[in-house]
Amino acid sequence: MRAHEAGTLHADGYGAAPHWLPYPNDVMELLPQLWSSGVTRGGDGVLAVAGVPVTDLAAQFGTAAYVVDEADFRARARAFADDFTRPFVAVCGGADVYYAAKAFLCTAVARWVMEEGLCLDVCSGGELAVARRVGFPPERIGLHGNNKSVAEIRDALEYGVGRIVLDSLEEIDRVAALARELGVVAPVMVRVTVGVEAHTHEFIATAHEDQKFGFSLGSGAAMEAVEAVLAQPDALDPRGLHSHIGSQIFDVSGFEVAARRLVGLHVDIVRQHGLHLPEMDLGGGYGIAYTSEHDPMTPAHLGADMAAVCERELKALDDLAPGAPRPRISIEPGRAIAGPSTLTLYEVGTVKQVQVTNDAVRSYVSVDGGMSDNVRTALYGADYSCTLASRGSEAAPAVTRVVGRHCESGDIVVMDEYLPADLAPGDLLAVPGTGAYCRSLSSQYNHTPRPPVIAVRDGRARVIVRRETIDDILALDVDDHAGDDHAVVGASPTEQEDR
Incomplete structure (x- = not known):
């Protein structure tokens, strides 16, 4: 081993x-x-x-x-869609499965994901362009990333994506300004760093405090971000909270802690602002077998265990507001489908x-x-x-x-x-x-x-x-040797003549 x-x-x-x-x-x-x-x-x-x-x-x-x-890829996509939707019906009406485009994306794969009924998580303008090329339904697309450009946000808003995951206070204002410019209300989620360090490599563990993604729950930054979103109702539609604890994970214990903390923040939002956010994303990072040492869980096993985790943790919301709607859960098993x-x-x-x-x-x-x-x-x-x-x-x-x-x-x-x-x-x-x-x-x-x-x-x-x-x-090279009369960027006319 x-x-x-x-x-x-x-x-x-x-x-x-x-x-x-x-x-x-x-x-x-x-x-x-x-x-x-x-x-x-x-x-x-x-x-x-x-x-x-x-x-x-x-x-x-x-x-x-x-x-x-191809048949294997499609079968894995269907398995996640079916095996998560089924147990989550009783928990929150079902679950949404977002294929992580960063794992691998091209137009053919985007079409397979679309045809198998999954949603798509993109984190760049290039990945969004692939989705647009195949006519991927915009309401099933989420835009992610810790430093989205103005152009990328504008493209996402113009296409009508179903969610933009916010990662900084600057980005909250940036998305709001662009939404007002375009005359739309942007559907947004707040990425929360829940302080769970998955048992994985440091470079792919993404929920501990000392890293670039999200708003820290422990420091209060996550609630500050939520309140910054709520302060701009003319431009931002708060859809929910997002968490991702890492990659190549082989059990649900980390997700259980993450769900508990995320639900705790959700409950605080209900208590302080009377707002029931309609969505909650627990990320993904489910492991696959690269060698004989690995024994990954099946989608059916994962779906059942994750549904049980969410059922337990969401009782805190039921206790606070009996009969209130529960947030719909989504997950992102990119590696587990493509790998x-x-x-x-x-x-x-x-x-x-x-x-x-x-x-x-x-x-x-x-x-x-x-x-x-x-x-x-x-x-x-x-x-x-x-x-x-x-x-x-x-x-x-x-x-x-x-x-x-x-x-x-x-x-x-x-x-x-x-x-x-x-x-x-x-x-x-x-x-x-x-x-x-x-x-x-x-x-x-x-x-x-x-x-x-x-x-x-x-x-x-x-x-x-x-x-x-x-x-x-x-074809990407620009050859500056075009003869005796070629121009040199930054050179004065006299220097050009001397050359």
Whole structure:
């Protein structure tokens, strides 16, 4: 078992094979919790996604490539919608599920989310533009972010989004001013920092006090923000309170504390201002299985447990105001929908054996991708698994580190895994669980074009985000060498002539 949710870099007992990594009985076995439902391995050892062999995908689309199982993505979205709505009917009339666009968004995914009945949480003008391109219903969109620009807020108000989540006092006034300018009343929620520190990496834990998001509940800033909203009824419509305690969370204990504190603030608002806010968002951050150590809860389990938590905590509101309407609950399971639905396909380029101790050797396998298409390992030591995908093997398992092609020693894709000892250049490797925060955090580091996103369904594959090209990268350059008469920005006419 791994010793830390954030990854092996934080664990003890580190050597050629870390203590948590068991020696496999079958190095070619697929652990079902790591892969989308459409992933299978044929008798020849070749992996297939929704009936399409990965060897065919590599031949047609090249590597590296993100491969998303569309039916699996849609099924996960439906499961969250159904398994949260059902138990919450008795609690507050139902629940709303907001897909977190930051996990991964493109026009095809926005359309899938829309068609499966989910709402959409966006945190930039670019993500909102994707939603608008597919005609996503504006009332099912929320705009998030701690520093929204005037242009982004204006676009959201003009499109008629259902909520804008406020994150600072300056933003409250900014949204109000723009609402008056446009002659609308902006539906807003107040993001509350509830002081719950989820058991996750520091960079993705978002509800403790010392971080950039939200208004602190403990300091009184959250109530101050609510009152600033209430002071501008001509421009702001207070819809409710919002909380998010982190990511990659595997139990509901943190949500229980967050719900208790959020309901407490809701009750204080009722008591002091007589206002029953109609909504309450408990965020998301539900974990997925990246490796064999992880055992995430199913949407049905999560929905039932979260509904029970909210039922208990909302009794405080019932006691204060019997018969008063309860706020409708919403959640945001972005990673839990997108993450398991996608694998990244790489081709092996080099294999070398490195002596790491007197009696231990690690195999370093370089692939044609890396931190430009998955920075999570380098960013906060995230763990991944992988498997040989293009053939079978009866070779003994070897402790392997899968590394990228970039000029960084920290360019690691999979920190530790057992792979067949006969792994060789030209083999294909598949890394599961890469649907969330991989393409969306990707870069052009070392001027490396970003991989395509290939959707596979019912035995057919199609490109939903095309592969970036060198021409795409060079198209952004502005070459200032245009001949002897080219202009230099900031130079005087005399200096221009001298040049």
